[in-house]
Amino acid sequence: KQEVTQIPAALSVPEGENLVLNCSFTDSAIYNLQWFRQDPGKGLTSLLLIQSSQREQTSGRLNASLDKSSGRSTLYIAASQPGDSATYLCALMDSSYKLIFGSGTRLLVRP
C-alpha cells in the first residue's frame, strides 16, 4: 500500500531564508506528483506538478524535484516571505489513478 510521508510536520523560519520541504513515498510506481498549498480554512491550490519522467519543475521562487528511485520529492522555496505561511501538501497519482496525500508541512515565515 502506498504511503506518503512529509517531514517536518511544522517549520518556522525567519523571512528571507531558503527552505526545503520533504515528501517521501513507499511505492515508486507513480504517474505524477503534485505540490499543493492550503491556507487556513481554505481549499487546496496547486503549485507544481511533476510528471514521473521529469526531474524537476520550477515556478517563480518554487522548485520541486522528484527522485522516483529513492521515493523522494522536495519543494524548495527561495527567499521566503510571510505570505508563504501555509500548509504544504504533496500528493501523488498512484498506479490505480488515485491521488494520495501526505499529511502536510505547516510553514510559518516570521517577519
Place this chain on the structure above:
Amino acid sequence: DAGVIQSPRHEVTEMGQEVTLRCKPISGHDYLFWYRQTMMRGLELLIYFNNNVPIDDSGMPEDRFSAKMPNASFSTLKIQPSEPRDSAVYFCASSLWLTVKNTEAFFGQGTRLTVV
C-alpha cells in the same frame, strides 16, 4: 472558468439528519474526486468518478455515505444518517485526463460539516 464550486460552504446539522453536499466540477473535466479532511487523518479519498461512473469507492467509510454523479457537471455526496464523527471538511476536486502523467487536480473551497 470559476473553478470547482462546492455548496454549501458550511453546514451544521443535528445527529441523525441527512446531509447532502454538492459539487460542480470544472467544465470539460472528466475525473471527479471526493475527499474528507480531518486533523487526525488528514486528507482521505472517499470516492472518484470517471465520465460520471464511480470507479473506486473503497474509501467510503460506511453505508451511510453515498455519492452520485448524474451528469458531467454535478455530483453529490450524501450522509444519511449523519453522526458527530462525520464532522470534517469535505473537498471535491476535478481533473482533465490529458495524459496519465499530466493530469492535474483542482480543488474546490470545501464544505465544513459540523454534526452536533
